Amino acid sequence: MATQAKIEQDHFRPSANFPSSVWCCSFALICDVGDHHESDVFNKFKDNDGGFKKAITNDVKSLLGLYEASFLCVHGEDILDEALAFTKQYLETLAEQHGKTKIHQYISFYEKEESRNETLLKFAKLDYNRIQLLYRQELAILSRWSRDLNVTHKYPYTRDRIMEAYVWALGSICEPQFGASRLMIAKYVQVETVLNDTYDAYGTLDELYRFTAAFERCNVDGIDD
Incomplete structure (x- = not known):
C-alpha cells in the first residue's frame, strides 16, 4: 500500500487553472511606429556643415516643433536622433530655470497658474508624451518577444x-x-x-x-x- 501511494504521489499532476491574460498581443503591438519618410523636411533646419542652425535656439516655437517631430524617430533615422538631442538640451535649460521637476510632476496644476509659461508648459506635456511613447515601444518589443516565445x-x-x-x-x-x-x-x-x-x-x-x-x-x- 505504501509503495502504491508513493507511486501515485510521484505521478500526481496538479492543476491550477490560471485565468488567461486580460491583455492580448495586439494591444501592445499597436504601439509600433509605422513607416515614414524624412521627405528632406528636417534638412531645412540644418546649415551647410550638416549641423542644426544655431538660430533655431532663438525661436522657441521652432524648437518645440522640431522636438515634437523627433517623436517619430525609429532605429536607423539619425537625423531625428540628432533633432532630439539638439532641441532637448536647449528646452531643458529653459525648463531648469523654471523648476522642471515640479512642472513635470504637476502639469495639471501648473497649467492653471496665471503666471504659467506657455512654452514651458507645452514642452513639459511633449516630454511627458514622449516618455509614454517610449514605454509603449518597449512594451511592443516585449509583446513580440512573448509572441515568439x-x-x-x-x-x-x-x-x-x-x-x-x-x-x-x-x-x-x-x-x-x-x-x-x-x-x-x-x-x-x-x-x-x-x-x-x-x-x-x-x-x-x-x-x-x-x-x-x-x-x-x-x-x-x-x-x-
Whole structure:
C-alpha cells in the first residue's frame, strides 16, 4: 500500500487553472511606429556643415516643433536622433530655470497658474508624451518577444503575464534611459513565472526531481565554463 501511494504521489499532476491574460498581443503591438519618410523636411533646419542652425535656439516655437517631430524617430533615422538631442538640451535649460521637476510632476496644476509659461508648459506635456511613447515601444518589443516565445501554446498550464511583468519593471526603474534594464527585468520575470508555474501547477514530483537535477547540472556546467 505504501509503495502504491508513493507511486501515485510521484505521478500526481496538479492543476491550477490560471485565468488567461486580460491583455492580448495586439494591444501592445499597436504601439509600433509605422513607416515614414524624412521627405528632406528636417534638412531645412540644418546649415551647410550638416549641423542644426544655431538660430533655431532663438525661436522657441521652432524648437518645440522640431522636438515634437523627433517623436517619430525609429532605429536607423539619425537625423531625428540628432533633432532630439539638439532641441532637448536647449528646452531643458529653459525648463531648469523654471523648476522642471515640479512642472513635470504637476502639469495639471501648473497649467492653471496665471503666471504659467506657455512654452514651458507645452514642452513639459511633449516630454511627458514622449516618455509614454517610449514605454509603449518597449512594451511592443516585449509583446513580440512573448509572441515568439509562444508561452501559451508551448506551456498552456502557465501564466502569460508579460504586461504585468513590464509594469513591475517600470515601477522599479522608470527613468527613460534605463530601457534595456526594464526589458531584461520583464523577460526575467516572465521566464521565472514559467518555471514557478511548472513547479507549482503542473509538474509531477518525479518530473520535478529530474528537472531540478538537470537545472543544477546546467548551473554547475556554466560556472565551470
